[in-house]
Amino acid sequence: MHSLFLVSPNMYFENPNISNTDNLIVPVGQVFGSRNAPSFYCVLADLREVLATCCVDVPLDDLHALVRQCTIAIDTSTPLCTVPADSHHPPLPVTKLVCMYNASYVDNNAVAAFAEHITQASNHSVMSAFEVFGHGDARRGDCLQERKWEPEVTEIFLFLGFCINTYNMTVSWPIYKREGLHLASEIAPWGNFLSFNLQNVLTQAAKNAFSDKRSWWTCSRIYLLRVAVATIHQMLETLLAPEDSPLWSWPIALYLDRDHTHRAYSNASYGGLGGWSADFSFL
Structure with missing residues (x-):
């Protein structure tokens, strides 16, 4: 796991479920490897993910310098792709719809929010990173550095080797x-x-x-x-x-459990495929 560390929520975090006093987190276990090993980092990444969702919006003048230099490139020429709700995925309440989503995995981080909220969502992600990992010192630089910062905010990004398009809701292998x-x-x-x-x-x-x-x-x-x-x-x-071939690009909905809309039955005999479907009217 990892060693003892302290978290002190600052003014960016206002959540009734989090105490205003300092939080002491005592994980159980021992680090095998360096401080940048997944066993150490992933727990901190999970903590950053939670803190990012607890942030409150700040005035535009108070946005972090990294966020202020961002440009937003989002396609608005076609409607957003929507997926009907079902028993596996019920509709979200308005309070959930306006919330950003921050996902951290080792050294990959993804932020999702509607266009009108993406600037604040990016700021939440940045501030939660500094809250957990610190702003650095003379010996060690900041956890987020300007020379490695990608200032373009877009709905298409590479995450864990796959191209994620949150506008068309697809996952592709580049x-x-x-x-x-x-x-x-x-x-x-x-x-x-x-x-x-x-x-x-x-x-x-x-x-x-x-x-x-x-x-x-x-x-x-x-x-x-x-x-x-x-x-x-x-x-x-x-x-x-x-690049956009259906062989290597699939809708995100196909990776999630969904209620079936139609049924089709077939046998598996090679050389004699057949079947029937009441929904599609074939036999």
Whole structure:
């Protein structure tokens, strides 16, 4: 876990659930590694996340210098993407809708809020970082430094290697990462899930490679038919699909539990797919 530390809420934090006196937090455990190890940092990141949601708005003149230099680039040409509420995700009350969302994970941080609140939300995130990690000293600089600060506020950002679009509500795997994998890899380990032909070839090749007729020195060799190799290369080419291809860009709603709207039933017999659906009227 991590060692003892103190938190002193300042004037930026006004929440009835937080005492006006200093809060003493005593975690249980011991740090294995340095102070920048995840076991130490993640607990502090969680604390910063909570404090950010407790901030109150300040006059524009009191915004932190990092926030004042920000520019906002948000698309307003099309309506916001909305998802109907269901039993898994009931509608939010007005008090929740106006709240910002701050998520911290190791050294990644994401802030979400409606356009009219994003400036204050960014300030909440900055001030909570300084509250937890301090403003630094002569030996150690600030936890947020201007030379590393990205001043553009946008609904499209990279988080943990994935491109998140909070306007279109999609999660994408960036094409430059797919291009890197395409150049570095000659195999598609997930290919056997997409092609019965390839799956059968790989299964038989693996059996032959470890048969009793082969010696220990050659038992690890696997031979593939030309058609199987062609299938692998064909699937590798999907890595080069356009940036917004549905192969690599999915709506965020598909990653969340939702109530079903329609039902369709099918059998799983290869070569004889069929099924029925009362909702779509097919049999």
